[in-house]
Each structure stands twice: as structure tokens, then as C-alpha cells.
Amino acid sequence: MSATPKKVKKTVSFSRNSPSLSDRNPSTEPGSPVRESGFDLADDEPQLRELPKPSPAFVLLPFHSLVVVYALYFHYDISSKVISALRSSALAVLTLQFGFGLMTLATLKNKKKARKLRSPNGGELMYLVISSIISGFAAVPIFVILLVFGAPIGSLTEETAFLALHLSFLTIFPLLLAYKFTDSDAGDTWIRLLTFQVPAFYKNQVYLQAMGALVGCWLGVIPIPLDWDRDWQQWPITLLTGAYVGSFAGSLISYLHNIFE
Amino acid sequence: MDKIDSPEEQEEFPFVPNNQMDQQQQYLRYMDERHEYRNRKIKTSHGQYVKVMVLFAILQIIGIAFFTKGFLLSRQVLQNQATCLEQQESESCERFSPFKKTVVLLIDALRFDFVIPVEGENADPYYHNNFPILYDQFVKHPRNSLLLKFIADPPTTTLQRLKGLTTGSLPTFVDAGSNFDGDTIDEDNWVSQLHNHGKNVAFVGDDTWTALFSPFLHSNLTYPYPSLNVWDLHTVDDGVIEHLFPMMHDKSHEWDVLIGHLLGVDHCGHRYGPRHYAMKQKLNQMNSLVDQVISSLDDDTLLVVFGDHGMDYTGNHGGESKDELEAALFMYSKRKNFGRLAQEYYNVTDLGNNYRSVNQIDLVPTISLLMGLPIPYNNLGSPIEEAFIGPDGKDQHQLAKVNFLTCQQIHRYRQHSDQLSSDTVVNLKFEELSEHWDSLQQGKKDQLDFIKFNEQCYEYQSLSLEKCKSLWATFDNVSIAIGIVLVTVSLLLLTIYAKLVPLVVITQLNPQFIATSAAMTLVHSLLVISFTTIFKPENLNILWSCLLGISLGIINGILAPIIDRYSVPWLLAQVRENLIQNGWTYLALSVVLMHSLIFTSNSFVIWEDKIVAFWLTSFGFCAFFKSFKHKDSYKQLLGAYHSVVFILLTRMTSSIRFCREEQGSKCLSNFEVTWWSVGLIYVSAMLLPKMIEKFFDITHSFHGAAPLWISTGLKSMMMLTGLMWTLEYIENSDYFNAQFKIPFEAFKATRLTIARIVMGISLIASNFGWFLGPLCIKIDLKSDTDNQQVLKTANIIGYGNVYGSAYFLFVINVLCAVLLVNKPLGIVSLALLVNQILTLLELIDILNIRTNLISVVAMGLLAYLHFFTTGHQATLQAIHWDTGFIVTESIVFPFTHLCILMDTLGPFIVVCLCVALMCLWKIPPTSKAISLISKIVENSSTLLIYQTGLTLSTLIMTNHFRRHLMVWKIFAPRFMLNGIILITMNVILSLVTVGFATGRVIKRWNQVFGT
Structure with missing residues (x-):
């Protein structure tokens, strides 16, 4: 008889259904409180399969990002004529990215052999071309995300579209080089890449490069509202700069992290 | 839906021997006593929590009052009356x-x-x-x-x-x-x-x-x-x-x-x-x-x-x-x-x-x-000038006369004012002027001389005016400092109270806090008052020193029991243990920090509406990616879905814009009363109850009182509000006025009647009904014939969300009143707010961040976002004075004031109420009611910590920028807004959220089922 209500209590017990509510339970030792699942994935989450990690290399540092920023400001004069600078620089930027792609592919491939660059074969060229096209299409969802984040709807559309394109080539393109869509487990890998389920991401140079671009772009909004009345505060110059600088910084951080460990 | 065996199972044993019967009765009596004892205990600790929150509220209000007193100082007013004798040395003045x-x-x-x-x-x-x-x-x-x-x-x-x-x-x-x-x-x-x-x-x-x-x-x-x-x-x-x-x-x-x-x-x-x-x-x-x-x-x-x-x-x-x-x-x-x-x-x-x-x-x-x-x-x-130079425009002599009279009076005033008399530059200028005048009186009177003299007079007058303008932003630094210190200390105390000391200890310490505060308040008041009477500082009179004493008493009363038990290093160690739980907390802390820092620049204050929306979207994206770390793949998709909905709702909301003047051409307002915005009220009246119903359905809670409250009550209230705005729109539209002759009186009477009905139902009738304790559950009785035995089971449907669903009905009560006093697009924004809050609650449940700082911060950001999208800005001219006349025709205390307050701070009120839901939503009944209450208090205090941080930042920055060009236009109104928000939050959280609604929901469940 007396057991029945107790049983009821157990089945609906509080701590079972919502562990967080008991995380400051006195019964827990002060030294080891029940912690919610953190970013460190060691605790209670399913152990993720290690993603193949591109080994760090100095050659993988995207120095061309800095070149692009420099060229945009001083060669194309983006501050005074935004849209025409974006248009005229597009081809050059694409070429630079393509070149970087060739170099990355070669570096990643030749890792095991002595670091000797060799000219790419036809398959690799084909892969690069297709990757560029995919990156081009990936700009569409990025464009939508930019709109969701508050980019103006109905005005400055071309600027936003260019920004999306640049971002796509800073994030999707390098990842496509490291994680080929021709691999057998590409689908699973890419789902995990896109949902940020990458263990030890800070050691992954290419991945951190892409992340750096996003973070840089996110931080790039900061100067926009300031009332300094500078040309370079125009949409989307600061975001573009942030993305390029961020992508270099991300790559550099990961590289240094790997070296000094 | 949880399936439990009900007490009715006892019927399974119809023939019980007598001694067993006694045992059973004994057991029941024991249970009864235990039940009563527990209820009493819950009641006591609940009351103590409310009292401590009120103490914090008093402390913060006193702090803000001190700052306001020091900052919004008035200029020196001289009581002297000008006379003709003094000015023109005659009984009557020259005309x-x-x-x-x-x-x-x-x-x-x-x-x-x-x-x-x-x-x-x-x-x-x-x-x-x-x-x-x-x-x-x-x-x-x-x-x-x-x-x-x-x-x-x-x-x-x-x-x-x-x-x-x-x-x-x-x-x-x-x-x-x-x-x-x-x-x-x-x-x-x-x-x-x-x-x-x-x-x-x-x-x-x-x-x-x-x-x-x-x-x-x-x-x-x-x-x-x-x-x-x-x-x-x-x-x-x-x-x-x-x-x-x-x-x-x-x-x-x-x-x-x-x-x-x-x-x-x-x-x-x-x-x-x-x-x-x-x-x-x-x-x-x-x-x-x-x-x-x-x-x-x-x-x-x-x-x-x-x-x-x-x-x-x-x-x-x-x-x-x-x-x-x-x-x-x-x-x-x-x-x-x-x-x-x-x-x-x-x-x-x-x-x-x-x-x-x-x-x-x-x-x-x-x-x-x-x-x-x-x-x-x-x-x-x-x-x-034109009024004195005569119809030909040549009478410079008369102008010189009046000019000199004016200058003399300005000089006289300046000499009598303590602040102004010592300004040598202006005084020197006046001496030159009098010499010039004397020479004009003696020498020959040339038109050009007079013109020159008049120019000199205007120069003096404008110089004097400029000097006064710059000087009369004088501040009482002592009061400002006291205010800032009090708010800072209250922030620290709140953090210690809510986030550092373990909740169980807090529950035990509460009576001590109250007793010590009461005693210390007396002691400190006496001390400060005697200090004031002896030293007579010029910034502090008896009333203010009494307030200072009270606040010091509260600080001492709360700090003493804590310091008695814990050392500072232990408290610091707790920051790592309790406050910071995981990456989410870092995100939350950085948002709080950034939000406090935007008050360092007028540009960021101007664009706060956009910035807040940006952060909320960022939170949504983080939630989206974080959802994929969930173990359960179904929950992963659910979390991702809710995140996307949250993001899209945020974007939709932020497309309602009401621009402030400084935003200039980069912002176009669309917050207007138009046919489509009035139409949108009806759309939200149809959609919002449906959406709430869907959220209730997740936990099978759409039973009992829920259909009445949501499908009938909320919908009809919103429809009536829509009708009111339709009448208002027809009354004012060009088109209808040109086409028909509108019976204005009848329209007005109908509008007021509708408004009063809605207000009465939502604030009085429905709360009375809610107080009786509606629950959103259904008891499903079943009897199965199994192996010749009749098994009677009772399913309580909606068991998984008993507290949350009942509490939400109360939110709806208040929501109706808030909706009534908002303008059409504001109503749409608030409907989206409710949707966002419910989505956020699901996310909080999935991501398991019920007591994490980030949930509170997201709630606070939602309140700010909707403050802006209900057509407000942090400026005096953006206050919707006209909503004060929705319920009454003329100014009637307190209805007019209440309406304006509910209109301005509506989103904050709704969010303050919903903070309790973060711990109540989607949990089954608990036997640890006190722990539940303490968690709600923790979350409420955390919201206060967030807002206190913002208010403190505005206090410091407004004080810092007090000579800034923009201080009265941007910083001071923002500080006033933050002060009012903090006071309102304190009142609503302590008295309504924790004091009334939470206590009622939890006690009610214990009365009914007595777990």
C-alpha cells in the first residue's frame, strides 16, 4: 500500500526529467557540480568520429586574403565606389582563390611525400572548377542568412549578393578542398561540417579559416552605426574586410596552435 | 503525458481486514499531517523569498532616486521681482x-x-x-x-x-x-x-x-x-x-x-x-x-x-x-x-x-x-529689433534705450546670482557697455554710434545667454556618486544572492536576511540622520538621509549573513562553479558586456533597435548549431526547427520600424495606423490562439481551462481590440470621412466601452478566475478487463506541463490588457513576442539551459526588441501619450497613467512574467516545491542582474557624458528609460511573478494533489 505513492513519485521524479534543475543540488559535492553539456564534447555526448584533419602547413595560410583586402581598398578604391569596385574585382578575386585552391590541393595531396609541388592533373582542375561552381551556388543560402541577420531587404541587394559570394568562397570553397565531395563518406562529413560538429576544431586549419571568416564578418558590423561619416563605413565594406582578415587570422591561429603544441 | 496509478486504485481492495484498515487510516493521517507541514513550509519560504526580493527592489529604487536627484538638477531661481523703481528710477515704467x-x-x-x-x-x-x-x-x-x-x-x-x-x-x-x-x-x-x-x-x-x-x-x-x-x-x-x-x-x-x-x-x-x-x-x-x-x-x-x-x-x-x-x-x-x-x-x-x-x-x-x-x-x-526701430526702421535711439535697459537687468540678475556674479568676462563687457552708454548720453548722437552700441548690446546679451546655458547643467556630485555606488553594490549583492551562494543555503538564510536588514535599517537610519543633524551637509536633508540609512541597512543586512559564512575567495571560486556553466554562459556574458558597452557611444544608443535584433538572431544561430549536439536525433531536428522559427520570427518582428530622429534617412518608419495594420490585428487574433494551442498540445495540456482561456478568451479579447482600432481608423480616415457622415459620438462611446470591457475582463475578472486555480489537465478514467480482474486506471493528461500551462493562463490575462493599450502594429509585435517566448521555452527545454544565464539574457533581449517594435524609442517624444486615452476620455488617475505605462513597458511586463516559465514549463509536478521556487527566484534575480548591469552602465556613462552635446537628447532619456525599466522589473518580478503567480501555481498544485 504505502509503496504505491512512492513508486509514482519516482516515475515522475524531477531530477530525471530535467537534470539542469538539480544542478545546484546540495547533495552534489561542491567540487564537482553537475554541469550542463559544454562545448567540450567529452562529457555526455556521443563520441564523434574524428574527422580527417588536414595537416597544418605554412603554405595553407591564406595570404591572398590580405592581398584581396589591400587591393580592394587601394587598387579598386572600394570606399568611394562600392559597387563598381566589387564588380571589377570579382574576376581577380576568383582567380586568386582558384590559385590558392590549386596550391592547397597540391599541398594536401603531397603531404606524405616530400613537400614537392607538382603541376595539377586534369582531374584536379576539373574538381576545382566544380568546387567553384558549388561555392557559387552556396552563396544563395548565405545570402538568405545575411538577410535574416538584418541586411536590408529590397535595397543594396547587389552589395549583399557580392558579400555572400565572397563569404562562400571564404568558407565553403576551402572546405571543399579539404573534404572532397567525391569521397565515399562525403555526405556524413559535410553534415557535420555544416552543423559545427567538428571535434578539436581549433586544430583544424582549414576549418578554422572558414570559421574565422564568419566570426570576422560578424564582428565587421560593429563600425557601421558609428557616426564618423567615413566612406569605408558603407555596406558591406566592413563585413568584407572582417571576413577576409578573419579568415587569415583563423588559419594563422590554428597553424600557430599546431606548431606550439 | 505521464501515466500514473491514481489513488483510486485503492478500490482494488474492497475487503480489507480491520487491523489493516487501522493501519491505512494511520497512514493517511500521517500523510495528512505531513502534507500540511509541507504546505506550511512552502508558504513560509515563499513569503521569505518575496520579502528578500522586495528588499532588493527598495535598495535599487533608492539608488536610482539618488542618481536622479543629483543628475536632473534645476537651475538657481531668484525670487526677486523687478520693479520700475529699480529699472527706470521712476514709479511707472516708460511704454x-x-x-x-x-x-x-x-x-x-x-x-x-x-x-x-x-x-x-x-x-x-x-x-x-x-x-x-x-x-x-x-x-x-x-x-x-x-x-x-x-x-x-x-x-x-x-x-x-x-x-x-x-x-x-x-x-x-x-x-x-x-x-x-x-x-x-x-x-x-x-x-x-x-x-x-x-x-x-x-x-x-x-x-x-x-x-x-x-x-x-x-x-x-x-x-x-x-x-x-x-x-x-x-x-x-x-x-x-x-x-x-x-x-x-x-x-x-x-x-x-x-x-x-x-x-x-x-x-x-x-x-x-x-x-x-x-x-x-x-x-x-x-x-x-x-x-x-x-x-x-x-x-x-x-x-x-x-x-x-x-x-x-x-x-x-x-x-x-x-x-x-x-x-x-x-x-x-x-x-x-x-x-x-x-x-x-x-x-x-x-x-x-x-x-x-x-x-x-x-x-x-x-x-x-x-x-x-x-x-x-x-x-x-x-x-x-523690429519692434523698436519705428516704422521707418531708423529709430536706433529708442532701440538703444530698450537694449540698455535689458542689459542692465541682465547684469542686475547676474550680480544677484551666486553662480554668475563672478564671471569677469561678462562683467567686463557690461562695464564697457555702460561707459559707451554714458558717452552716448553726453556726446553728440549719431545714428552710426547707436548702431554700434546696439550691436555691442546684442553681443553682451548673447554672451550672457551662452554662459548661462553651459553653466546650468550643474550636477550634485555627491548624490550622483551615492546613487552609482548603491546600484553597483546592489548588482554585486544580487549576483552573490542569485548565482554564487547555493540555493539551499539561500533558502535557509532568507529569514536571517530579513531580520538583519530590519535591524540594520534602524541602526543605519539613526546613524545617518544623526550625522545629518549634526553636520548638516548641503546635499542631504532628513528624508534623503533616511533613505540612505535604509539602503545601507539593507546592504549590511544581506551582506552580514553571507560574509559570516563564506570568505571572499570562496565566493570568487563560485563564479567558476555556479555562474559559468558552459560555452552558453560565455556567450551570455559577452552579450551583457556588449549591451552595457553600447551606452559608451551615442551612435550605438541610436541604433540599439537593430543591434538587439542582431544579437537575438545570433543567439538563434548558436541554438541551431547547438541543437545538433543533442544525443537524440529527433530532438536535434526539433531544436533546429525551433531555432529557425525563432530566427525568422525575430527577423519579421524587426521589420516593424519606428525610427528616431537621429537615425535620419537610413531608417524609414512603417509604424502607422493604416488599413493593413488594423487588418493585421484580426490576423493575429486568429493565429495567436492557434499557435498557443499548438504549443500546449506538445505536452497534451490543451485541456481543462486552456480552451476557455485561449480559444475563447484571448481570441475574443483580441477581436474586440481589433474592433476598437477599426472604429478608430474609420473615424480618422480621409476616405471614410469623405464618403460617409460618421457619427463620432457613437463611435467614441463604443470605443471606450469596448476598451473598458477588455480592460476589466483582462485585469480583474480573468485574474479572479485564475486565482481560483484553473489547471490544464484532463483526467482520463479507464477500466480494463484483464484476466477476470477489473483494472481501473486514471491517466492525467497534461501531467508533463502542469505548472507551465496553468501559469501561462495568467500571462494571457496580463497580455490582453497590454495588447489593448498598444497600437495596431504593436499588437502584431506582441503576438510575435508570445510566439517567440514559447519557441524559446521549447529551445530552453531541448538545450537544457533552464538556469543558464543565456536564457535570461535572451528573454531580456526579446523585451528590448519588442520595446522598439511596439513603436517606442528611448526619447521623450516617442512616448505614446495618446494611448492614455484608450480607456478614459480625460485624464483619470490611475487609469491614464497605467495605460501609458503598460503601453511603454508592455514587452518588459510580459517577459518578466514569462521568466518564471523557464523553470515551470514542461516539468511534471515535483515534490521539491521549495527548490522550484528558489530556481524561479534565481532566474528572476538573474534578469534583474542583467537589467541592473545595463542601468549601472547608463548611470556611469550619462554622468560621464554630462557635458556631451547629445546628453539631453540621447543619454539622459536612455538613462531615464533604464531607470524606469529597472524599477518596473523589480516591482513586477517580486510582487507579481514570484509573489503572486508562482506562489499561486505551486501552492495550488500541492493543494489539489499534495505530492
Whole structure:
């Protein structure tokens, strides 16, 4: 008889259904409180399969990002004529990215052999071309995300579209080089890449490069509202700069992290 | 849905032996006692939690009060009255005009470009070129009339303007808050001077005048009309017209000065904005009124027509934009009396941008001198040149005379003021001036000499004015410092209380907090009061020292038991243990930090609405990616889905915009009452209850009281609100007014009735119903025949969300009232807010961040986002005064004030209520009720920590920027908003969220099921 209500209590017990509510339970030792699942994935989450990690290399540092920023400001004069600078620089930027792609592919491939660059074969060229096209299409969802984040709807559309394109080539393109869509487990890998389920991401140079671009772009909004009345505060110059600088910084951080460990 | 065995299972044992029966009874008695004991315990600790929260509330309110007292200081007012003996060394003053009588017509909010001809694409059909008579007269009769641009000193509110226009002194910001109740003016002014000199002042119009000047107005000739009902365009104006002409014609011998104050234009602006056909009608009416007044003037009467301020493009005022500051001044007489300066001064092109302007305080010496009165003692204005240089514009001698009189009075005032007397630069300038005047008196009088002298006079006057303006932002540093320290300490204490000390300990410590605080309050009050009585510091009187004592007592009372038990290093260690749980907390801390830092720059404050939306979207994205770390793949998708919904709702909400003036051309407002926005109310009335139902269905909670509350109650309340706005829209639309003859009275009566019904139901009836304890569960009785045994089971459907669903009904009660007082797009925004909150609650459940800082921060950000998207900005002119008249026709305490408060802070109120849901939503009944209450208190206090951080930041930054150009325009209003939000949050969280609703829900469940 007396057991029945107790049983009821157990089945609906509080701590079972919502562990967080008991995380400051006195019964827990002060030294080891029940912690919610953190970013460190060691605790209670399913152990993720290690993603193949591109080994760090100095050659993988995207120095061309800095070149692009420099060229945009001083060669194309983006501050005074935004849209025409974006248009005229597009081809050059694409070429630079393509070149970087060739170099990355070669570096990643030749890792095991002595670091000797060799000219790419036809398959690799084909892969690069297709990757560029995919990156081009990936700009569409990025464009939508930019709109969701508050980019103006109905005005400055071309600027936003260019920004999306640049971002796509800073994030999707390098990842496509490291994680080929021709691999057998590409689908699973890419789902995990896109949902940020990458263990030890800070050691992954290419991945951190892409992340750096996003973070840089996110931080790039900061100067926009300031009332300094500078040309370079125009949409989307600061975001573009942030993305390029961020992508270099991300790559550099990961590289240094790997070296000094 | 959890399936449990119910007590009815006892029926399985119909034949129980007697001794077992006894055992059972004993057991039941034991259970009863235990139950009662537990209930009593819950009640006591709940009460203690509420009391401690009230203590925190008192501490914070005192802190803000101290800062406000020190920051919003007023200037030094001298009580001296000017006399002719002092100024002109004779019994009566010289009159510098032939006029014996004056008619003053004040047309509230008469912006300058309303009265000048505007051509081309700038011309607006509604408010331009509809009041041409002033400029026509100015052009046709140059010697009889004068039209000038009339610059107000901010704040551009009527009370402050009236003070400035009669005393000639500068306004102070603190007065702006007391726009509702002006006390009789005690500074010297020309109305009291008229009275003192035996002149009769007749008055008709805005009753602000009677509040300020009633002792000086002729009691038989005073016809005041209520002024603050901004929805009423005609009563005051009709009253003025009704009384003005009889007084001008028949009773003209009874008065010397006749003042009429017309409010129609101002109210039209508040209600419809300038771009409305009602504005055209109003301006045309003013035009014909002035026409009639001019034709009935006699030769000895001067007519002065002016606006006290302008209006911005929304029709509101109070700030310091160009449109708000520029009013019109018109003077006219049948005698030729006015001169002209060079023609290029009167350039009406480009909306009169380069037109000659005078300060509003310049009217004071001008009117005094024209009427033969002494210049009011505190006056800082200059005489208006055209009024004294004679019809030929050559009488520089007379101008020099009045100029010197004015300068002398300014000098006298400066010498009497402690703050001003020591300014050597200005004093030196005056000495030069007197020497020059003396030499002019002796030497030969050349026109050029006089011109030079007059220039020197104007220089002195403007220098003196500039110096006063910069000096009168004086602050009481001691009070400011006390305020900042108190708020800082309250922030630290709240953090220790809510996040560092374990909750169980807090529950035990609460009685100690209360007892120690009570004792310490007495001790500290005594100490501070005796300090005050002995040392008599100039910043602290008995009342304030008493408040200081109370706050010190509370600090001591809360700190003592904590310090008694824990050391500082232990508390610091707890930061890592308790406050920071995972990456989410870092994100939350960085958002709090960034939000506090935006007050360091005026640009960020201006764009806060966009910034807040950006952070919320970022939170949504983080939640999206974080969802994929969940173990359960179904939950992963669910989390991702809710995140996406949250992001999209945020984007939708942030596309409702109400721009502040500083945002300029980069922002286009769409917060208007239009046919589609009214239509959207009905759409939300259909959708919102459906959405809430879907969220209830997740836990099978849409049973019991829920359908009544949500499908019937909420929907019908929203429909009624929609109906009210439809009536309001039809009443005001061009289209319907042109097509039909609208029975305005019937419409108004219906509108008010609907509003009162909704208000009554939502705040009184439904809360009464809720207090009786509705639950959203259904008991499903089943009997199964299994192996010849009858098994009776009871399923409690909705068991998984008993607290949350019942609590949410209370949120709906308050929501209805908040919806009622919001404008159409505000209603849409609030409907989205409820949706976002429910989505967020699901996310919190999936991501398991119930007591994480980030959930509270996300809630707080939601409140801010919707503060902006319900059509508000952190400026005085963005307050929706007109919503105060939704429930009542005139100002009725407390309904009008309550409505405006609920309209302005509606999102904050809703969010404060929903904070409790973070721990109540989707949890089954618990046996640890006290722990549940303490978690709710923790979350409520965390929201307070967030807001206190923001408020503290504004206090510091506003104080830091007190000499900043933008302080009164941007920082001070933001600080006032933050102060009011913090106070409201304290009150709502301690008394309503924790005190009333949480306690009720938890106790009710224990009463019913007694777990």
C-alpha cells in the first residue's frame, strides 16, 4: 500500500526529467557540480568520429586574403565606389582563390611525400572548377542568412549578393578542398561540417579559416552605426574586410596552435 | 503525458481486514499531517523569498532616486521681482509703444513652415499653405506687421515653453517630467507684472495657464479648458472662439491683455501627425480665426500670435530637432509701428531655412517694454529689433534705450546670482557697455554710434545667454556618486544572492536576511540622520538621509549573513562553479558586456533597435548549431526547427520600424495606423490562439481551462481590440470621412466601452478566475478487463506541463490588457513576442539551459526588441501619450497613467512574467516545491542582474557624458528609460511573478494533489 505513492513519485521524479534543475543540488559535492553539456564534447555526448584533419602547413595560410583586402581598398578604391569596385574585382578575386585552391590541393595531396609541388592533373582542375561552381551556388543560402541577420531587404541587394559570394568562397570553397565531395563518406562529413560538429576544431586549419571568416564578418558590423561619416563605413565594406582578415587570422591561429603544441 | 496509478486504485481492495484498515487510516493521517507541514513550509519560504526580493527592489529604487536627484538638477531661481523703481528710477515704467491693450494668441505647435508660402515639391497639401494670412499681412502691410521665426529652447513641451515665454529664463530638463502638473510659477514673469501693475488679464484656452498663473488672471474673465486630452481636437479651440470675440467686442474695457491659447494644431499633430486632412482643416480654421481677430482689432491694440514649439514629422514634440524648435511669431497692429531690417533677412525659400529668427525668450523683454512693464528679473532674452526701430526702421535711439535697459537687468540678475556674479568676462563687457552708454548720453548722437552700441548690446546679451546655458547643467556630485555606488553594490549583492551562494543555503538564510536588514535599517537610519543633524551637509536633508540609512541597512543586512559564512575567495571560486556553466554562459556574458558597452557611444544608443535584433538572431544561430549536439536525433531536428522559427520570427518582428530622429534617412518608419495594420490585428487574433494551442498540445495540456482561456478568451479579447482600432481608423480616415457622415459620438462611446470591457475582463475578472486555480489537465478514467480482474486506471493528461500551462493562463490575462493599450502594429509585435517566448521555452527545454544565464539574457533581449517594435524609442517624444486615452476620455488617475505605462513597458511586463516559465514549463509536478521556487527566484534575480548591469552602465556613462552635446537628447532619456525599466522589473518580478503567480501555481498544485 504505502509503496504505491512512492513508486509514482519516482516515475515522475524531477531530477530525471530535467537534470539542469538539480544542478545546484546540495547533495552534489561542491567540487564537482553537475554541469550542463559544454562545448567540450567529452562529457555526455556521443563520441564523434574524428574527422580527417588536414595537416597544418605554412603554405595553407591564406595570404591572398590580405592581398584581396589591400587591393580592394587601394587598387579598386572600394570606399568611394562600392559597387563598381566589387564588380571589377570579382574576376581577380576568383582567380586568386582558384590559385590558392590549386596550391592547397597540391599541398594536401603531397603531404606524405616530400613537400614537392607538382603541376595539377586534369582531374584536379576539373574538381576545382566544380568546387567553384558549388561555392557559387552556396552563396544563395548565405545570402538568405545575411538577410535574416538584418541586411536590408529590397535595397543594396547587389552589395549583399557580392558579400555572400565572397563569404562562400571564404568558407565553403576551402572546405571543399579539404573534404572532397567525391569521397565515399562525403555526405556524413559535410553534415557535420555544416552543423559545427567538428571535434578539436581549433586544430583544424582549414576549418578554422572558414570559421574565422564568419566570426570576422560578424564582428565587421560593429563600425557601421558609428557616426564618423567615413566612406569605408558603407555596406558591406566592413563585413568584407572582417571576413577576409578573419579568415587569415583563423588559419594563422590554428597553424600557430599546431606548431606550439 | 505521464501515466500514473491514481489513488483510486485503492478500490482494488474492497475487503480489507480491520487491523489493516487501522493501519491505512494511520497512514493517511500521517500523510495528512505531513502534507500540511509541507504546505506550511512552502508558504513560509515563499513569503521569505518575496520579502528578500522586495528588499532588493527598495535598495535599487533608492539608488536610482539618488542618481536622479543629483543628475536632473534645476537651475538657481531668484525670487526677486523687478520693479520700475529699480529699472527706470521712476514709479511707472516708460511704454515704448502707442498700444494700450494687447491680444496674445498662442497657437500650440505652430511650426514656422506652416505659415509661410511653400512651393514646389516640398509643399505638403495638408500642412503647407493652409495658414497664409500671417505672411500675407506681413507682405501687404510692412509697417503694421512682423513675422519671424521663433526658436524654442528644448525641451519643447508646453509647460516649459510657457515658463520660458513668460519669465525669459531657460528651462531645465527635470521640469519636463512634471509636464502633467505644473505648480504656480514663482519666478518673476510678465503676467504677474501685469497683475502687479493693476492691469487685468483675461484668459481663455489651455488650462496649463491657470495652473501656472491663476493668481494673476482676472477671475471673471478666465475660461480654462482641459489640455492634455490629445484625442480631442476641438473643445479647446471652440471654447476660445466662443469667448474670444465677445470679450473683444463687448467687454473690451474690462481687460488690458487678452490671452488665448489654442491647442487644436498640437493635438492634431499628436493624434494624426501633420500629414492628415484634419491638419488642413485646423490650419484653415486658425487662418479664419486670425483674420477675424485682425478685423475686430481697434487702433490701440497690439496683436501677438505665436507658436510655443513645432512638431516633428510624426506630429510629436519634446526633443530638440529643427522641426520641433522652430515656431512662428507674428505681431500686428493697425497703427504703423514695426520696422524692417534688410529684405534678405526675410527669405521664405527652402522652407524658410534662412529666415531671420529670434529666441522665444526674446518675446519677454519685448512684450514688457511694449506694454510699459519692468523686464522680468530672471530674463535673459533680448528685445526684438523690429519692434523698436519705428516704422521707418531708423529709430536706433529708442532701440538703444530698450537694449540698455535689458542689459542692465541682465547684469542686475547676474550680480544677484551666486553662480554668475563672478564671471569677469561678462562683467567686463557690461562695464564697457555702460561707459559707451554714458558717452552716448553726453556726446553728440549719431545714428552710426547707436548702431554700434546696439550691436555691442546684442553681443553682451548673447554672451550672457551662452554662459548661462553651459553653466546650468550643474550636477550634485555627491548624490550622483551615492546613487552609482548603491546600484553597483546592489548588482554585486544580487549576483552573490542569485548565482554564487547555493540555493539551499539561500533558502535557509532568507529569514536571517530579513531580520538583519530590519535591524540594520534602524541602526543605519539613526546613524545617518544623526550625522545629518549634526553636520548638516548641503546635499542631504532628513528624508534623503533616511533613505540612505535604509539602503545601507539593507546592504549590511544581506551582506552580514553571507560574509559570516563564506570568505571572499570562496565566493570568487563560485563564479567558476555556479555562474559559468558552459560555452552558453560565455556567450551570455559577452552579450551583457556588449549591451552595457553600447551606452559608451551615442551612435550605438541610436541604433540599439537593430543591434538587439542582431544579437537575438545570433543567439538563434548558436541554438541551431547547438541543437545538433543533442544525443537524440529527433530532438536535434526539433531544436533546429525551433531555432529557425525563432530566427525568422525575430527577423519579421524587426521589420516593424519606428525610427528616431537621429537615425535620419537610413531608417524609414512603417509604424502607422493604416488599413493593413488594423487588418493585421484580426490576423493575429486568429493565429495567436492557434499557435498557443499548438504549443500546449506538445505536452497534451490543451485541456481543462486552456480552451476557455485561449480559444475563447484571448481570441475574443483580441477581436474586440481589433474592433476598437477599426472604429478608430474609420473615424480618422480621409476616405471614410469623405464618403460617409460618421457619427463620432457613437463611435467614441463604443470605443471606450469596448476598451473598458477588455480592460476589466483582462485585469480583474480573468485574474479572479485564475486565482481560483484553473489547471490544464484532463483526467482520463479507464477500466480494463484483464484476466477476470477489473483494472481501473486514471491517466492525467497534461501531467508533463502542469505548472507551465496553468501559469501561462495568467500571462494571457496580463497580455490582453497590454495588447489593448498598444497600437495596431504593436499588437502584431506582441503576438510575435508570445510566439517567440514559447519557441524559446521549447529551445530552453531541448538545450537544457533552464538556469543558464543565456536564457535570461535572451528573454531580456526579446523585451528590448519588442520595446522598439511596439513603436517606442528611448526619447521623450516617442512616448505614446495618446494611448492614455484608450480607456478614459480625460485624464483619470490611475487609469491614464497605467495605460501609458503598460503601453511603454508592455514587452518588459510580459517577459518578466514569462521568466518564471523557464523553470515551470514542461516539468511534471515535483515534490521539491521549495527548490522550484528558489530556481524561479534565481532566474528572476538573474534578469534583474542583467537589467541592473545595463542601468549601472547608463548611470556611469550619462554622468560621464554630462557635458556631451547629445546628453539631453540621447543619454539622459536612455538613462531615464533604464531607470524606469529597472524599477518596473523589480516591482513586477517580486510582487507579481514570484509573489503572486508562482506562489499561486505551486501552492495550488500541492493543494489539489499534495505530492
